[in-house]
Amino acid sequence: MGSEGAKDVVIHVTGFKKFQGVAENPTETIVNNLKDYVEKRGLPAGLTLGSCTILETAGDGALPTLYKILESSTAATNNGKNEQIVWLHLGVNNGAVRFAIERLAANEATFCCPDELGWQPKQHPIVPGDGGISCTRETCCSIEVILKFLKKKGYEVTISNDAGRFVCNYVYYHSLRFAEQKGHKRFLCMFLPFQELRKKLKCNL
16 A cells, blocks of 8 residues: 655755855754754754755765655655655855746756866756756755745745856756656755845854
8 A cells, every 4th residue: 555645855955165255155054053052942743954065165075965865765765755845955045135036957067167176067957867957957846835835934035046157057957857766856056145044144053
């Protein structure tokens, strides 16, 4: 017999370490403190915080950890647990003035500066076998619903169709590709306004 009833939702979150121009990455602060925050504040019924992981701000340097936790997160559903997996990738846009929910990722790495391992690709396909740099992959999350919900909460937020071509996009593309291969499509990327977060993090988390 198959599983019955609504699936529990398990959210896995990633952030990044420092990179050029951002000596203290606020996503690292958020992710490192998220479990303690959730323990104090709680979550709605049926919603669980899974892993909280910090990735290297480097293209290929982030992948070993990323794939390890992606595989680990899907193991529970493969073992028969009645769960829906959601992956939330947090990244920083140094010039942003509001939160941006990323609709899609592009199969292109064109880094504006070297990553933390010194790699600076130009028009490099992230996965060469996926049809070149024009290929994109899109989240199946209902981002319009998420946008409406966040706006009701008073957040300055928008939907973006361009995640840039740096490490955030690189990781997001790999995640979406993995999700499609495994049948888990609830992956989402959100870019955070760095200057505003830096102010708020002094008082929160």
